[in-house]
Amino acid sequence: xxxxxTNKDPFADRTRELFHESVDRLDGATLSRLNQGRQRALAExxxxxxxxxWLRWVPVTGVAVAALVAxxxxxxPGQVDEPMTPTDFEMLIEHEELELLEDLxxxxxxxxxDAEASGDVG
Amino acid sequence: xxxxxSVFAVSWPRETRTETTVLEQRRxxxxxxxxxxxxxxxxxxxxxxxxxxxxxxVQEAMIKLARNYAARSRDEWTPLFYRILQNGIRDWHRRQKxxxxxxxxxxxxxxxxxxxxxxxxxxxxAARAPAEVLxxxxxxQRLEQAVRGLPPRxxxxxxxxxxxxxxxxxxxxxxxxxxxxxxxxxxxxxxTLREQLGDVW
Numbered sequence: 001x002x003x004x005x006t007n008k009d010p011f012a013d014r015t016r017e018l019f020h021e022s023v024d025r026l027d028g029a030t031l032s033r034l035n036q037g038r039q040r041a042l043a044e045x046x047x048x049x050x051x052x053x054w055l056r057w058v059p060v061t062g063v064a065v066a067a068l069v070a071x072x073x074x075x076x077p078g079q080v081d082e083p084m085t086p087t088d089f090e091m092l093i094e095h096e097e098l099e100l101l102e103d104l105x106x107x108x109x110x111x112x113x114d115a116e117a118s119g120d121v122g
Numbered sequence: 123x124x125x126x127x128s129v130f131a132v133s134w135p136r137e138t139r140t141e142t143t144v145l146e147q148r149r150x151x152x153x154x155x156x157x158x159x160x161x162x163x164x165x166x167x168x169x170x171x172x173x174x175x176x177x178x179x180v181q182e183a184m185i186k187l188a189r190n191y192a193a194r195s196r197d198e199w200t201p202l203f204y205r206i207l208q209n210g211i212r213d214w215h216r217r218q219k220x221x222x223x224x225x226x227x228x229x230x231x232x233x234x235x236x237x238x239x240x241x242x243x244x245x246x247x248a249a250r251a252p253a254e255v256l257x258x259x260x261x262x263q264r265l266e267q268a269v270r271g272l273p274p275r276x277x278x279x280x281x282x283x284x285x286x287x288x289x290x291x292x293x294x295x296x297x298x299x300x301x302x303x304x305x306x307x308x309x310x311x312x313x314t315l316r317e318q319l320g321d322v323w
Contacts, residue, residue, distance in 0.1 A: 011316055012284050018262045019285045023160045030173065034159045037181030041155060044188040045148055 151192055154199050155184050158286075162207055165281045168266050169211045179214060183207040200288065201295035208278055208296060215274070268318045272311050275299075279307035280315070 159180060166176035183206040191202050269277055275297070282293045283304075293308075294301045 009312075011320065012312065014261075015265055015315070016284055016287075018258065018265055019161075019164065021258060022262055023164050026160055026163070030163070030177070031160070033177050034163060034180065037177065037184055038152065038155045038159060040181065041184035041188040042148055042152055044185055045144065045151070045192055047189075 147192055150196055151188060151199075154196060154203075155187075158200065158203060159184070161286055162203070165285055166207060166211060168269055168281065169277065170214055171270070175214065179207060179210045182210055200286070201292040204282055204286065204288070204296035205298060208282075208298075212274070264319060265315075268315050271318075272314060275303075276307045276311035276314070279304050280311035283308050 162180045162183065163173075163176055166179045167173050170176055170179065183203055186206045187199065187203050191199065194202065269280060272280065278297050279293060282288045282296050283290075288296060290301045290304050293304045297304060297307075
């Protein structure tokens with residue numbers, strides 16, 4: 001498996017040419033960030049154990065996911081076109097920023113409070 | 123010779139070889155990543171329409187390649203790297219879909235999709251005439267729009283084959299499908315793009 005000789009199709013050649021022009025136009029700040037990413041990747045060669053930093057968020061995200069799933073099961077919103085699974089939420093929150101986690105916790109609390117006030121939950 | 127010196131005599135050359143191997147592996151991986159990273163970034167950027175997100179995806183792919191496949195032969199790195207990257211892009215799109223549904227559910231709407239234009243702000247290092255630059259950028263913009271409009275698997279096949287220059291076998295590994303599927307996806311992608319862009323060029 002390797003690189004293929006240049007395609008003789010003029011259309012493909014033109015698209016390739018445009019693409020490589022855009023690659024050559026990448027700015028210095030972007031190239032610097034690529035270099036930083038590469039150095040982080042190379043640092044992996046020195047590490048014996050896999051990363052476990054995401055585990056720090058397990059308690060927070062676990063609670064947020066469980067509460068939000070519970071709320072969304074209780075209160076079926078009209079705008080959601082297909083059911084969401086806990087896996088969807090885990091996948092989302094595993095990569096999401098703190099702001100979204102805080103939002104989710106706040107809105108979950110808000111929904112639960114509303115539901116309790118109206119007697120839907122508990 | 124004491125037991126201690128015997129151990130030293132046996133183990134020292136082995137450690138030296140290991141160190142040499144690790145250093146050589148690091149050098150080769152550094153060279154490989156430096157060669158592939160800019161094209162990978164642009165491919166990811168076209169797929170997700172966000173440079174910061176694309177940078178994160180490329181870095182994640184580089185780290186996973188180094189962590190899991192550094193010991194593989196260099197010939198295998200390109201398709202493996204792009205397989206990791208494509209999986210990351212697919213996960214990203216899935217997360218965006220779920221994220222948007224959560225945001226809609228929370229009443230906060232979706233992220234705008236038409237406010238990103240990486241071409242408009244890019245400098246022109248070749249210092250060409252403004253008209254030529256404009257023509258080239260417009261062509262690139264139309265190409266990117268057309269590529270983004272392709273079904274995901276056709277888009278992957280087209281970018282890996284045309285932009286990265288992978289052969290059919292390498293593209294099949296990167297996409298996790300058969301070579302026949304690669305040929306079909308690529309052929310359909312080229313046909314669609316030629317229909318949409320042929321008159322421009």
